[in-house]
Amino acid sequence: MLHLRDGASVPVDVVAIVEGLGITLEGSTNLGSSASGCLMRVGSAFGILFNTSVASLGYRRFTIGHELGHHQMTHHRRTLFATGQRHLSQPGFISSRWHELEADHFAAELLMPRDPFVAALDRHAPGLDAVREIAEEFETSLTSTAIRFAKLSSEPVAAVVSQDRVVRFSWVSEALGNVPGVGRIPMRPDDPVPSSATLSLTSNPQKVRRAHRVAVNCRSDTWFPRTSTTFALREEAIGLGSYGRVLTILTADYVPDPDDYDSVPRRSSRSEDPWAEGWGTTPRSARRSWR
Ligand SMILES: [Zn+2]
Structure with missing residues (x-):
């Protein structure tokens, strides 16, 4: 072994x-x-x-x-x-x-062991540039790096891979997933991409092939319509070339404090993914403060 x-x-x-x-x-x-x-x-x-x-x-x-x-x-x-x-x-x-x-x-x-990966995350501000630079450092694909980024980041971030106007895969960090209404995986495979800069990009195969990149500020309900309070999101997307897919990185400087929403039931369904390590197991008292 x-x-x-x-x-x-x-x-x-x-x-x-x-x-x-x-x-x-x-x-x-x-x-x-x-x-x-x-x-x-x-x-x-x-x-x-x-x-x-x-x-x-x-x-x-x-x-x-x-x-x-x-x-x-x-x-x-x-x-x-x-x-x-x-x-x-x-x-x-x-x-x-x-x-x-x-x-x-x-x-x-x-390829992206936890300790060096978390150390790399600490050296970068969250966003698409961080994913690209860490992918270079670890010699990993942009997609797999983005998913690891969303899985291990302590910041409110998400990674979404879409193709032909539908979501193929998404991952939300714990800090973002704990916001009531966001849910751990708000978009499931084959859900339509919401009306967004990503949708415009994924609708343009030429731009996707040429690795075109977009970055916009948007409201959280663009991507997470079930949140009771909206907050600002940064949406960065890049065409993944000949693969025909688009990678989107969502980041937030601020998310509502989940403890302010005790009356809202927290999403209870656990992922069927056996690799969802540590999800939902962080005691409230041990959580980092939200920025
Ligand atoms: Zn295989």
Whole structure:
């Protein structure tokens, strides 16, 4: 099994980890356009293939981490190899299948270990620039970095990935999710993107391909219509190039204090995501003060 030492330096050397486990790692030109990686089993040996047509180093590294996740989580094998000895992957929080999401979260936690990632967050003001700079430092994809950012930030932030005017994936930080009416995941996959700067961008494929970027100030009810008090949000969005997706980062300088809204029932439904570490477990007294 994989045991990472504490204080591992970044960028994490995922190739050395894979090879250290005796897994063969090779680039491939035969995976087609829909798969960025593959885990293969030959007898008791395993191999990982990554699609050499993927230009993004961060996404390639994420793919290798995803396949390693399948290898390390041995309960995946019965599903992955049910009909053959090859599992083709399309990582990046795109698939809704449980084993694909587990492998995605494994890759994110492997490539962006909590301690150095939180230290990096402390060095940046929250926003899209922070996500871009941290992605460069950790050699990770913009999408996976944004999701980790929203998951680990102590600030009120959210990351939303959309495509063709619908939400593909979103994550809200605890500080924002605790605001009554926001909810942990306000937008579920296939919800329409609300009328916003992001909607305008995702409606323009050319701008998405050219990595066009927008930044606007908006009201919180643009994205979170169920909040009883509105507050100011900064909305920054960028086209993710040939992937056809748009990444949106939402940040707030101020959010209402949840303790002012004791009469409003807090969202009780827990995520079905088994990786929702620590969500809702912070005692009220231990929460940081809201700015
Ligand atoms: Zn997979």
